[in-house]
Amino acid sequence: xxxxxxxxxxxxxxxxxxxxxxxxxxxxxxxxxxxxxxxxxxxxxxxxxxxxxxxxxxxxxxxxxxxxxxxxxxxxxxxxxxxxxxxxxxxxxxxxxxxxxxxxxxxxxxxxxxxxxxxxxxxxxxxxxxxxxxxxxxxxxxxxxxxxxxxxxxxxxxxxxxxxxxxxxxxxxxxxxxxxxxxxxxxxxxxxxxxxxxxxxxxxxxxxxxxxxxxxxxxxxxxxxxxxxxxxxxxxxxxxxxxxxxxxxxxxxxxxxxxxxxxxxxxxxxxxxxxxxxxxxxxxxxxxxxxxxxxxxxxxxxxxxxxxxxxxxxxxxxxxxxxxxxxxxxxxxxxxxxxxxxxxxxxxxxxxxxxxxxxxxxxxxxxxxxxxxxxxxxxxxxx
Amino acid sequence: xxxxxxxxxxxxxxxxxxxxxxxxxxxxxxxxxxxxxxxxxxxxxxxxxxxxxxxxxxxxxxxxxxxxxxxxxxxxxxxxxxxxxxxxxxxxxxxxxxxxxxxxxxxxxxxxxxxxxxxxxxxxxxxxxxxxxxxxxx
Numbered sequence: 001x002x003x004x005x006x007x008x009x010x011x012x013x014x015x016x017x018x019x020x021x022x023x024x025x026x027x028x029x030x031x032x033x034x035x036x037x038x039x040x041x042x043x044x045x046x047x048x049x050x051x052x053x054x055x056x057x058x059x060x061x062x063x064x065x066x067x068x069x070x071x072x073x074x075x076x077x078x079x080x081x082x083x084x085x086x087x088x089x090x091x092x093x094x095x096x097x098x099x100x101x102x103x104x105x106x107x108x109x110x111x112x113x114x115x116x117x118x119x120x121x122x123x124x125x126x127x128x129x130x131x132x133x134x135x136x137x138x139x140x141x142x143x144x145x146x147x148x149x150x151x152x153x154x155x156x157x158x159x160x161x162x163x164x165x166x167x168x169x170x171x172x173x174x175x176x177x178x179x180x181x182x183x184x185x186x187x188x189x190x191x192x193x194x195x196x197x198x199x200x201x202x203x204x205x206x207x208x209x210x211x212x213x214x215x216x217x218x219x220x221x222x223x224x225x226x227x228x229x230x231x232x233x234x235x236x237x238x239x240x241x242x243x244x245x246x247x248x249x250x251x252x253x254x255x256x257x258x259x260x261x262x263x264x265x266x267x268x269x270x271x272x273x274x275x276x277x278x279x280x281x282x283x284x285x286x287x288x289x290x291x292x293x294x295x296x297x298x299x300x301x302x303x304x305x306x307x308x309x310x311x312x313x314x315x316x317x318x319x320x321x322x323x324x325x326x327x328x329x330x331x332x333x334x335x336x337x338x339x340x341x342x343x344x345x346x347x348x349x350x351x352x353x354x355x356x357x358x359x360x361x362x363x364x365x366x367x368x369x370x371x372x373x374x375x376x377x378x379x380x381x382x383x
Numbered sequence: 384x385x386x387x388x389x390x391x392x393x394x395x396x397x398x399x400x401x402x403x404x405x406x407x408x409x410x411x412x413x414x415x416x417x418x419x420x421x422x423x424x425x426x427x428x429x430x431x432x433x434x435x436x437x438x439x440x441x442x443x444x445x446x447x448x449x450x451x452x453x454x455x456x457x458x459x460x461x462x463x464x465x466x467x468x469x470x471x472x473x474x475x476x477x478x479x480x481x482x483x484x485x486x487x488x489x490x491x492x493x494x495x496x497x498x499x500x501x502x503x504x505x506x507x508x509x510x511x512x513x514x515x516x517x518x519x520x521x
Contacts, residue, residue, distance in 0.1 A: 122391065124391065124392060124393060124394040125394045125395075125396050127399075127425050129391070129393060129394065130393035130394065130395070130396075130399055130425070131393070131424075131425050131479065131480060132480045133391040133393070134390060134391050134392065134393050134506075134512055135468055135469075135480045135481055135482050135512075136390070136455060136459055136461070136462045136466055136468050136482065137455075137468055137480075138455065138457070138459045142453055142455050142468055143468075145453050146451055146452065146453055146468065146470060147451055148451070148453075149451045149452060149453075149495060150450060150451035150495065153495050194456075195456045195465075196455075196456060196457065197453040197454065197455045197456065197457075197468075198453055198454035198456070198465070198490060199453070199490075200453070244425075244480070246470045246478055246479060246480040247425070247478065251450065251451055251470075
């Protein structure tokens with residue numbers, strides 16, 4: 001039987017006790033710290049958890065042992081920073097199918113301090129090792145922005161438009177005591193910051209931090225017995241395209257976004273007008289533009305004006321990346337978990353930059369360099 | 384031109400060896416789907432369009448246009464910043480990552496859609512990289 005909107009709920013959600021620079025915790029402890037906080041939030045013990053998901057080679061096994069969990073459902077889906085959106089989607093299906101009843105999803109990454117961090121080797125026999133690495137890319141700042149000049153030419157997007165994304169997100173971050181960067185910035189500040197990989201400068205690139213987060217999911221019928229206000233999963237979507245950004249079909253639009261986003265809306269049975277709050281994974285300043293267009297909030301080429309006109313800033317009609325995002329809040333390397341945490345906070349009414357009367361939040365993630373995508377539609381009302 | 388030492392070296396696999404044998408011989412080899420006639424890249428012994436194993440290897444013209452790029456400003460072994468990491472669109476359709484040589488590495492000189500031609504630059508006795516330069520007479 002098809003899963004219904006609101007059938008599964010998030011009943012526990014927490015970030016690691018500290019984010020930013022956490023030199024006294026290894027990567028596995030950042031997972032565990034967030035997991036313990038989420039279990040406390042939900043009033044659960046490790047023995048209450050019977051399903052587990054996290055991203056990373058062999059990591060589910062490490063974490064269930066570390067935390068003392070005996071799972072009967074395990075998911076190690078690893079498609080980059082949106083893996084957690086896929087974990088939520090897969091966990092909802094597993095609970096619906098009766099494979100397990102209570103799922104813990106964790107993230108921890110020592111992205112800055114690099115204590116027991118995951119190595120990211122570029123295997124010279126892989127397709128990326130043969131057909132991208134010899135030409136000088138060095139990490140996401142050199143790869144993720146590669147489509148941007150094509151997008152700018154196609155839609156007449158200016159450097160100022162792309163700077164405005166960072167300016168607006170800093171306005172949200174200014175209201176968030178946990179955000180890494182809170183001082184207001186101007187378009188001139190962005191365009192005068194250090195050049196990293198033209199067309200992008202330092203303030204258009206995400207942070208690199210330490211941190212973790214965890215979520216606990218169960219059936220909505222059980223959710224009312226938990227201490228926190230449930231956050232219901234109305235719909236979700238996922239897709240993948242290519243590991244190599246040079247091979248994405250259309251440099252002005254993400255195929256993975258165009259599959260995941262509409263599927264989540266369809267499952268949820270909502271329209272764009274129903275959305276009160278939006279998170280779009282912003283590893284770099286162009287991502288909110290692609291996300292707004294590929295999810296259908298605006299037509300292709302219109303996102304630059306939508307953001308420029310102030311619709312996504314505090315007080316705007318579509319509050320976007322209200323924690324400050326990967327550009328100003330935090331970015332461990334896999335930011336999707338933090339986007340989900342902010343959606344949950346907004347729906348619980350506990351966000352530092354709380355948007356009034358949020359009932360539906362859409363949380364959209366990207367993995368790799370437009371390689372994969374996951375979208376989750378959440379609500380504090382069960383349909 | 385000679386490459387600076389330290390650049391990551393590709394290691395051919397059984398499915399890609401013909402491509403690297405081709406660049407060593409001064410040929411840019413693509414593959415074509417036997418069902419649709421469409422060219423594709425990167426190399427694989429079947430068509431990503433239909434799944435058919437009926438595919439052929441053919442020599443591309445070497446003509447391309449500049450599709451998009453970044454200009455990296457930070458140091459990387461084997462590269463002297465600032466340097467452009469580019470994606471070119473081959474005349475036959477597929478796109479590939481490369482570097483643009485014989486051209487200032489500036490936004491003013493690197494104009495989207497400018498015509499380019501392939502230039503084979505030897506890395507070592509086995510590997511020759513397909514780089515691109517502004518098309519002569521363009």
